[in-house]
Amino acid sequence: MSDSSRDTAEGAGWGAAERGTYRALVPARTEQLSWLSPKTLWAARNGVLASLFGDPTGRTRARWAAQRAAAGAPADKVVRRDDPDRFSFLVIGDTGEGDEPQYAVVPGLLKEGRDTRFAVLASDVIYPVGSADDYGDKFFRPYRDYPAPIYAIPGNHDWYEDLGGFMRVFCDDAPPLPPEPAARPLTGAWLRSLLWHRARPDDGRHLDEARKLRSAPGQQAVQPGPYWAIDAGPLRIVGIDTGLLGTVDAEQGAWLREVSRGPRPKILVTGSPLYVDGEHHPCAIEGGGTVDDIVRDPAHRYVAAIGGDIHNYQRYPVEVGGRTIQYVVAGGGGAFMHATHTIPRVSVAGVTEDDFRCYPLRGDSLAFYSGLYGRRLRLRRFFTLTQDEATAVVTERLGVRPGRAPATAARVTRRTRLVAGLLGTGRRPDRRRRFRLPVRKLYTQVFSPGSATYSPPFFKCFLRLDVTPDAVRLRCHAATGNRAQEVDPPVEDEVTIPLG
Known part of the structure; x- marks a missing residue:
């Protein structure tokens, strides 16, 4: 059986792979x-x-x-x-x-x-x-x-x-x-x-x-x-x-x-x-x-x-x-694709983050959107996150185990935190913010429908x-x-x- 996105970045489809x-x-x-x-x-x-x-x-x-x-x-x-x-x-x-x-x-x-x-x-x-x-x-x-x-x-x-x-x-x-x-x-x-x-x-x-x-x-x-x-x-x-x-x-x-x-x-x-x-x-x-x-x-x-x-x-x-x-x-x-990185840490009806499964993984979703908006806004150096950077910042913000072990150690920086926040990455429910933008709703209704790539x-x-x-x-x-x-x-x- 081939690798999945939970095994390797190549299993998720990243890299210079042969087109289907x-x-x-x-x-x-x-x-x-x-x-x-x-x-x-x-x-x-x-x-x-x-x-x-x-x-x-x-x-x-x-x-x-x-x-x-x-x-x-x-x-x-x-x-x-x-x-x-x-x-x-x-x-x-x-x-x-x-x-x-x-x-x-x-x-x-x-x-x-x-x-x-x-x-x-x-x-x-x-x-x-x-x-x-x-x-x-x-x-x-x-x-x-x-x-x-x-x-x-x-x-x-x-x-x-x-x-x-x-x-x-x-x-x-x-x-x-x-x-x-x-x-x-x-x-x-x-x-x-x-x-x-x-x-x-x-x-x-x-x-x-x-x-x-x-x-x-x-x-x-x-x-x-x-x-x-x-x-x-x-x-x-x-x-x-x-x-x-x-x-x-x-x-x-x-x-x-x-x-x-x-x-x-x-x-x-x-x-x-x-x-x-x-x-x-x-x-x-x-x-x-x-x-x-x-x-x-x-x-x-x-x-x-x-x-x-x-x-x-x-x-x-x-x-x-x-x-x-x-x-x-x-x-x-x-x-x-509707984003998954906007899903907050799961705690609903007795289901915890350890029980929950999603595809794409949140880190892959954030990496996909960061690259997309980096290209569209012509701000690639600022917006684009590697898969390992995206996984690391999602793990930090949600306090969860990474969906896939990173290939390289990625440091969470001010830039990666800012990009993750701008792109609607979920947060732990115990983290309070005085001002909360409706980013998840915007992603579902506006940003995700405009995300089709070929x-x-x-x-x-x-x-x-x-x-x-x-x-x-x-x-x-x-x-x-x-x-x-x-x-x-x-x-x-x-x-x-x-x-x-």
């Missing part, structure tokens, strides 16, 4: 999506409109569910497969920017996933707004050689055109919804409707041609709607749709309670992680209760909850009533889950963009989850 073969897969004309472009931000405005004038997602989702039921989808929204008691599947989160970082994941994914029974895309299948005509280069082409079915749950970006593209691709070419009645003038709903982004009338004209890239019988999958359950071997996988704002409507909440009953072990896949960046986000259900209430109920037998939306890997083993539930963030499937290391990842009647082995595999990690994708984290 993924570049041969990338289309000749590739869009380099800019999240700082006014055009992109304007197209993706529906999330802001929903937060200001009311979120119509639940009502629209219910209409999609009713349409699928009328078309013959199972009332319980359960896909019943014939998988054996021992099988494997993949989980890939936040994939579809359609550029080099997404395609860099493909060679390792095909190698590690060649014997898997299916894959699940966890959130944000297509950026920026889920258009049907973007599926060609951002879904069908990258996964054309994956031989098994692919199921998906939508993320907020898939909802920016009312989920039309997603439903056409994953739900038996569902026809467009009829328009809703006009809202009363001068109401919030009326203002929202005036500004609401909608799909082009001719969107999807290239979809039939794109489907030919994944047309083999063994690749086909039809799911009951944007939320579903899959019975596979001894396991039930439950996928929920958290819409534009990371919440669940009452109808889906009632379904989730019903489908979670019974003794079968379960894994939740959600568009919004329940634990992320050292914080608990239980995910509210309209009418009362939370998704995490359902996950924690021992009668429901959830063993893990995997969420996308945040573009890195994190794992929190939370003790609940004498058992451990693995809460995982798995959003590193292709989109820009040369390794990319710090992407995917999950392989190996299921037996007794346990699930979950492994996080890295994709750096270098040839060495394509040939033998390193394991950045591994945990065995009992099903008993």
Whole structure:
């Protein structure tokens, strides 16, 4: 097995390594999506409109569910497969920017996933707004050689055109919804409707041609709607749709309670992680209760909850009533990298820093961003930190053990401390500051979306889950963009989850 980022800097993708073969897969004309472009931000405005004038997602989702039921989808929204008691599947989160970082994941994914029974895309299948005509280069082409079915749950970006593209691709070419009645003038709903982004009338004209890239019988999958359950071997996988704002409507909440009953072990896949960046986000259900209430109920037998939306890997083993539930963030499937060096020292729900895992390591994340902003601001000598310098200053600020033993002893200087602070490196919770800039929030909302680069290391990842009647082995595999990690994708984290 090849070195991981926890072993060596080369295992993380640093150094003068040979570039991977993924570049041969990338289309000749590739869009380099800019999240700082006014055009992109304007197209993706529906999330802001929903937060200001009311979120119509639940009502629209219910209409999609009713349409699928009328078309013959199972009332319980359960896909019943014939998988054996021992099988494997993949989980890939936040994939579809359609550029080099997404395609860099493909060679390792095909190698590690060649014997898997299916894959699940966890959130944000297509950026920026889920258009049907973007599926060609951002879904069908990258996964054309994956031989098994692919199921998906939508993320907020898939909802920016009312989920039309997603439903056409994953739900038996569902026809467009009829328009809703006009809202009363001068109401919030009326203002929202005036500004609401909608799909082009001719969107999807290239979809039939794109489907030919994944047309083999063994690749086909039809799911009951944007939320579903899959019975596979001894396991039930439950996928929920958290819409534009990371919440669940009452109808889906009632379904989730019903489908979670019974003794079968379960894994939740959600568009919004329940634990992320050292914080608990239980995910509210309209009418009362939370998704995490359902996950924690021992009668429901959830063993893990995997969420996308945040573009890195994190794992929190939370003790609940004498058992451990693995809460995982798995959003590193292709989109820009969300920083991990901004995560403070972890202490949440009994999970300490010693229990917590993330990829990329915080030191690698800080080194990546210091180099990026050194280049952009033309201040390389000031901003750029070596991997060992970044690891040393993160270790000092958080008071934690380094994720990787440094190759050379690096001294923490005033400059490295200042750069780490400017770039939002987390601090110990017991360290007080009179003035606190909202750097973590800025990194998530502004700096990270502008961090896409097109040369390794990319710090992407995917999950392989190996299921037996007794346990699930979950492994996080890295994709750096270098040839060495394509040939033998390193394991950045591994945990065995009992099903008993």
